[in-house]
Amino acid sequence: MAIFTLGKLLDRVEAFENRLTIFYAAVRDQSKDNGAKLLIYYLVRHRKHQQQVLENFNKADITHARRIKIQDDIPFTPDAERQLLQVNPSSINGKTLLATAMVYDAQLAQFYGRILKAPLNPMATSLIKSLIRLEQRHKLMLKKLLDMKYF
Amino acid sequence: MTKITIVDDDVEFSENLSRILQQAGYEVTVKNHTDGLLQALARDKPDLLILDVMFPDNPVAGFDTARAVRLKKETKNIPIILLTAVNQVHPMDFAACDIDSEWMPVQDFAEKPLAKAAILKKISKLLQVKAKKHS
Numbered sequence: 404m405a406i407f408t409l410g411k412l413l414d415r416v417e418a419f420e421n422r423l424t425i426f427y428a429a430v431r432d433q434s435k436d437n438g439a440k441l442l443i444y445y446l447v448r449h450r451k452h453q454q455q456v457l458e459n460f461n462k463a464d465i466t467h468a469r470r471i472k473i474q475d476d477i478p479f480t481p482d483a484e485r486q487l488l489q490v491n492p493s494s495i496n497g498k499t500l501l502a503t504a505m506v507y508d509a510q511l512a513q514f515y516g517r518i519l520k521a522p523l524n525p526m527a528t529s530l531i532k533s534l535i536r537l538e539q540r541h542k543l544m545l546k547k548l549l550d551m552k553y554f
Numbered sequence: 555m556t557k558i559t560i561v562d563d564d565v566e567f568s569e570n571l572s573r574i575l576q577q578a579g580y581e582v583t584v585k586n587h588t589d590g591l592l593q594a595l596a597r598d599k600p601d602l603l604i605l606d607v608m609f610p611d612n613p614v615a616g617f618d619t620a621r622a623v624r625l626k627k628e629t630k631n632i633p634i635i636l637l638t639a640v641n642q643v644h645p646m647d648f649a650a651c652d653i654d655s656e657w658m659p660v661q662d663f664a665e666k667p668l669a670k671a672a673i674l675k676k677i678s679k680l681l682q683v684k685a686k687k688h689s
Contacts, residue, residue, distance in 0.1 A: 428656075441613040445646045447657055547645050 406480035407476050408525060410469030412518060414536075415479045416511065416522070420450040422488060436496020438554040445548075446504055449541060456533045460526065468527035477517045481510035485527040497554030501545055555581040556681060557598065559618070560645075561591060562606035562637060567666070570576060571604070575677070588615050596628035602680060606637045607648070612631055613640070624659040633680045634659075635673075639666040650668075 427447045447538075457465060461498055480490050487503045515535045519528065548554065558580045562568040567587055572582045583598060585591060588609060595603065603623065607616035616636055623629045636658070638648050650663045661680050664673055 406573070436685060437613050441644070444617050444657060448652055451654070457556075518589055551644065553644065
């Protein structure tokens, strides 16, 4: 049986966020939809907010936490349902972006929630809980934007 | 005389701000749209740019313009203060912590409505930083 580390699992999130950032830059440069253009500047900050959560923890503690072994793999395929990253960036509208971002936040919170079920040390538990809270806050903000019906 | 360019589609707001800055001893140019702005900045070489984010035809014209200013050789060193009335229209909380070189390459944010003392302090601080860089 393959053994995974917490670090490997978190790297999947980072890789996905990196792909999203590239996609968002393409939307920024190609989209003619005003809603999409405004949202992109909001959404791109998500990766930075994740980094800010990590920066609140001691670097050595994070290095240690990343080595924690997780017995079972936890798949992370947030784009499987909507496949936003396959869409032509110039054809994206704000409503689609917003709805998809809410799905991503839910998937991320779910992914972290599954990680929490593995035996972690207190620091790693605190880190994952902070990341879940970030996703919950982010989703709430997106819900507010959705309710405004601008996009 | 230190030159400041204000770019904001709100005519009344930009005139009021212009008056405040002129009273404080600055030479002020006001533009109410971003058309031809880069060329004007390259020509006039202001010491500071105060730039609104949302314009009627583009809700992120300020962000786009800031990035374009940084890419142009003649304008890339102009300090920028972004005006963020966008937070009143949409709950997006854009703030100074969002400043980065790729997406928001500006020096500071200022939330509308502006407090006179606060904006003058921001301007003075940025001009001092610029002067230090060039001394």
